[in-house]
Amino acid sequence: MAVDGEAVRLGAEQERTDEPGWEVDPDDDWALAVVATVGRQLRLRREAAGMRAADFATAVGYGEDLVYKIEGGRRIPRPEYLDTADGVLGAGGLVAAVKEDVKKVRYPKKVRDLAQLEARAAEIGVYECSSIAGLLQTPAYARALFEVRQPPYPAEEVDRLVAARMARLSVFDRSPAPSLSFVLEEATLRRKVGDTMVRKQQFERLLEAGRLNSVTLQVMPMDSVAHPGMSGRIELLKFEDGTAVGRSDGAFNGRPASDLRQLRVLELRYGTIRAQALPPGETLAFIEQLLGET
Structure with missing residues (x-):
């Protein structure tokens, strides 16, 4: 012994x-x-x-x-x-x-830079087509995504990236709260990321966030027609001084854009996506249905 x-x-x-x-x-x-x-x-x-x-x-x-x-x-x-x-x-x-x-x-520079922008933004709009938006992820869901990367991250880097993503959630605690809108693809909600408990907790997190007065959550159904977001993720951040910054995987080589003409393009695309997605009430009902099926 x-x-x-x-x-x-x-x-x-x-x-x-x-x-x-x-x-x-x-x-x-x-x-x-x-x-x-x-x-x-x-x-x-x-x-x-x-x-x-x-x-x-x-x-x-x-x-x-x-x-x-x-x-x-x-x-x-x-x-x-x-x-x-x-x-x-x-x-x-x-x-x-x-x-x-x-x-x-302690967090990567690009994550710190993004968090600083989010901390100043009066409005944040995100369309995500490959996974649930980072600001809506649970720690377990984020970890499951980082762990399937190839070549794989070392375990300590996964810990660091998860912690960095969760630190950004302080945006929900701001007072006054910024206006947040998210559009997620139905396919990302149905994808089996993590085990059953991970998915249940993630659906519960989406419902919790979607019921906040400061949050508008929408789902783009899989049977929708083609839309401007099919070329990749879109993010728009607007600040109290009237300035804004945006980024899209499918525009301007994915680089941040602050030029007014470029921002108008991103706003037009994001607005079209929101118009085609399910309304917030139907979105919450749909997520509740997915939770019950999990």
Whole structure:
């Protein structure tokens, strides 16, 4: 029994020593600067405490290689790593305090940029043809999508991407709430993403969001005629100062558009899609039917 207990303990330790931080995007200058500064502070505090990297690694319960990567600015430390390091170094909360800085760069730059736009938008309109819109996804549904990517993401990158997507949902908590409209294809709702429980929870999430006063949710039925969204996703964000930005997979090479003429094209396409989709009331009834069939 002692041998078995030791094996369990060593297995748990190995799992923890292999626990990574997040990779730093080499093209993300701000993230590189923040992580380099945090890493340098950790190294200076460790050296001031008279601890070798190997001893510090043992004390915090992580691998020595990870310690070097974090101190060298090559990994974004997880919050629990910083909490543990603060206690080991007797920093009195000064190390743990940098969690707020690290939190701002833990997600990929393109996700941060999108989240910042969504946080300012007074109106957000999204047509999604390949999956349920990210702002409407549950964590389990998002994870199921990321896990089927080829070539596959490493497990820690899946965790990071799911967390980044869920962080964007803070847009629903804003006051006053922005006006949100979504059009989803019926085929994406019927696609078996994840197991039965994942799909049930996702349908429940759609119903919850669709009943909010600030949200208009519509489904494009599979028996509808051809429409302007068949060339890809469309997203429109409008701001209080009258400016706007849009993007479509099927227009302007998929690049963000803020030119008035380009925006009018996207608005025309999105408006046509909404006109052809099921009204919100029929949409909610349809999703309730799918939930009952799942």
